[in-house]
Amino acid sequence: MNKFKLLVIILCLILVGCSNQESEPRHTDSKKHEKQQSQKKEDKHNKTVKNGVTYIDEILIVNKDISLPEHFNPGENEVAREALHKLLNAGNKKGYHLSSASGFRSYQTQEQLFNRYVQRDGEEAANKYSAKPGHSEHQTGLTYDVVSENTDTNFKESFGKTEEGQWIKRNAHKYGFIVRYPKDKTHITGYQYEPWHIRYVGKDTAKTLYNHRETLEEYLDLYPK
Template sequence: MVKNRKKPTLRLAVAILMLLVFSGFYFLLAPYVHEEVGEGDAQVSATIPPTEATTQTQPPAVDKSSEYLVLVNKTHGLGKDYEPGDLKKVKYAVASRESQYQKLRKTAASAFNSLAKAAKKQGHTIKLTSGFRPYSYQKSLYETYVNKDGKYTAEQYSAKPGYSEHQSGLCADVSSPSVDYNLEQAYGSTKEGKWLAKNAHKYGFIIRYPKDKEDITGYEYEPWHIRYVGEDAAKEIYEQKVTLEEYLGEV
């Protein structure tokens, strides 16, 4: 009878021992299991920021600090001694005694040659009449116009020395045989003038002093005066129908 009672007692003892062992492992490991799960959740949350945070601001299409977007007008001038170091003679230019002033900065000259070549293929002759002008030459022109028309009137179409876009080497006065290569507002109504207004931006140029923008540019409408700003900027300015001042936020 004694032997029969020991067997269930032994089994019970083994069962209790095993239970204690498993319980011990559980209590020892449980904190680590919960901690790992918690960290995992925290890491997942950290990698999924709010919707606003995931929206990245796209970089602007045009770098407005580009050297080709330098603003030169009645309030933004160039130094008296400023002269670009990469001036290049333009291929499509009117034969003139002032041929030394028929240069543009290298990139602008290349772009203008491409523009004039494209115009020619479509039956239009467009040539440069005046490009880069040094301070001294602009001073001479300005004084001549002031003596002729008076200071107020002259300044509606001529820049003070040091404040002319021509000194930047990035602008060109152009014309065609239809107006005897003169610079006049009627040029905007010619076939060449219309082609220029519609296509100049494709080559990086804009009509710098457009019609009905005199209060912003400070100058009369000049359909012959184009300014190189680069193709991307020219496209935006053309599509937005704004002046360079408006585009650069300098109104």
């Protein structure tokens, strides 16, 4: 082989090398990447529906979009009840006077309650502070409304500003609870700020949500971030 032929071969190899690189434009790469990411987001969570009840990553979920069936009537969850007692006892040892005003509520009870609110305030208003039957977290048996001896602030936003409300906000996660409808998250949860409404999710999940300041909807990717 003479030197000229060798030079031609080397040049060809270099050109082929270059054109290979250019035939993979960058945008194809990033599109592929975007697709993988969105698939990942959906795949990240394991959604199952058992007898009409929705679980995502084994967390029972009920919100404005996801409902519970009329026949789902589990009563108060014993693990949640025990955790609630520990939470309230810990608070009361600090000198607060905390108790629970409501826990498990059946579909039928919620139906009566919601209808009463609709009659009083109209459906649009009622929908902001109450849940339609099948959409109340109280039907899960994992949820409580916490009150203090100061009846002026019970079931009001101002409960969040009381010492008791502040203590619940800072400590509920240590016992496996989250403040389910936090302030400034109404556009995500669909509910106004309810500093008294706590939901049992277990210590690990509660701690993660607390540290990330996330709602269940954000944590389970039910709401676009």
